[in-house]
Structures are given as C-alpha cells and as structure tokens.
Amino acid sequence: xxxxxxxxxxxxxxxxxxxxIAKLRVFPDESGKSNLSITDIEGExxxxxxxxxxxxxxxxxxxGFTDAAPPEMANALYEYFIEYCKGRFKKVGSGSFGADMKxxxxxxxxxxxxxxxxxx
Numbered sequence: 001x002x003x004x005x006x007x008x009x010x011x012x013x014x015x016x017x018x019x020x021i022a023k024l025r026v027f028p029d030e031s032g033k034s035n036l037s038i039t040d041i042e043g044e045x046x047x048x049x050x051x052x053x054x055x056x057x058x059x060x061x062x063x064g065f066t067d068a069a070p071p072e073m074a075n076a077l078y079e080y081f082i083e084y085c086k087g088r089f090k091k092v093g094s095g096s097f098g099a100d101m102k103x104x105x106x107x108x109x110x111x112x113x114x115x116x117x118x119x120x
Contacts, residue, residue, distance in 0.1 A: 004053030005074040006067055013117035014081040022088050026111045048095035048103055049078045
C-alpha cells in the first residue's frame with residue numbers, strides 16, 4: 001500500500017485505517033467472489049510512504065504539496081502505522097521514509113482503492 005499522511009492525521013486515523021484494511025473483503029473465495037479479507041487469507045502487506053498522493057494540481061502546472069504533513073510528523077505517523085500493522089497482519093514490510101525508492105508493483109486483480117481516513 002502507498003500511504004500518504006496529511007497534517008490532520010493522528011494515531012486514531014492510522015489505527016482506523018489499519019482496521020478497515022484488515023477487514024476489507026477484496027480477495028476471492030472458492031467461488032471467485034470477493035468475500036475474503038487480507039486477514040482471512042493471512043496475507044502480507046507492504047507499506048510505502050508516498051506524500052505525492054496529496055499533490056494538488058488544481059492551479060498552474062507544478063503540483064503543490066501543502067496538504068501533505070510536514071516530514072517529521074509524516075514520518076512519525078508512518079512509523080506508528082507500520083508498528084500498529086505488525087500487530088495486525090501476518091507479515092509487514094516497509095519502505096524507507098523519504099527515500100527515492102524504486103518500487104515494482106504488479107497490480108494483480110480488479111482493485112485499486114483510495115481510502116481517506118475521514119471516510120474510514
């Protein structure tokens with residue numbers, strides 16, 4: 001998952017997001033219906049910090065990132081989210097906050113979901 005953090009986010013939102021992800025039924029059951037959660041299949045999760053999810057492109061041609069949390073705050077909440085998830089999921093991997101990482105993604109399946117903590 002790609003995790004963006006805003007200045008309004010707190011630990012309670014991080015916990016609520018992790019709980020929602022743990023219960024989200026997006027994996028197929030024996031009939032091929034999306035009835036299983038990552039918890040049901042004992043799946044693994046990879047968490048990568050991605051402040052660019054909050055790029056504002058409404059004005060001009062250069063994205064603005066004023067909605068993204070300041071780096072110190074975002075890193076603290078990112079690390080908190082990782083630790084919380086380690087107690088919730090079978091295996092949790094993570095990227096390095098602020099690093100210029102090369103991440104390969106195979107989007108295998110019908111789902112790409114954007115989740116905001118205000119709606120969790």
